[in-house]
Structures are given as structure tokens and as C-alpha cells.
Amino acid sequence: EALGITVIEQNVRVDSLADADGIFVSSSTRGxxxxxxxxxxxxxxxxxxxxxxxxxxxxxxERLRHHD
Structure with missing residues (x-):
């Protein structure tokens, strides 16, 4: 939200992913x-x-670089 990106959390169907503009996953070990x-x-x-x-x-x- 700090970047001006609207965040929406919801369940999605796998078959709807092909219509997405972009998809990513996140992990604490791989970012x-x-x-x-x-x-x-x-x-x-x-x-x-x-x-x-x-x-x-x-x-x-950037956040990782400045993490204390």
C-alpha cells in the first residue's frame, strides 16, 4: 500500500490465473x-x-538492505 498498490486478499480459482496480468509467489527464504x-x-x-x-x-x- 505504501507504493500506491491496492491490496486485495481473496481466494482464486486456478483456472482464473491464466487471465492475470501477472502472478508472483513470496517466500521468506527466496523473496x-x-x-x-x-x-x-x-x-x-x-x-x-x-x-x-x-x-x-x-x-x-530495499527493505532487506536496510533491515537492522
């Missing part, structure tokens, strides 16, 4: 990981990282 292809389902969005993902990744990395 943010983009998903650009689904099997079956094909390419997510245009198969490229979205501006939203890049902004989140940058903010996440």
Missing part, C-alpha cells in the same frame, strides 16, 4: 518469485515481468 507460465494454461500476461512486480521487488530488496 518474490514471478510466475510467467502455467502448465497447463500457457503464458501469464505477456510472459514478462509487470511494472507492479518490479516495484514490489525493488521495495522488498
Amino acid at each position: 518474490l518469485m514471478p510466475i510467467t507460465e502455467l502448465s497447463p494454461g500457457g503464458t501469464v500476461g505477456h510472459g514478462q515481468l509487470t511494472e507492479t512486480f518490479l516495484a514490489l521487488q525493488s521495495a522488498y530488496d
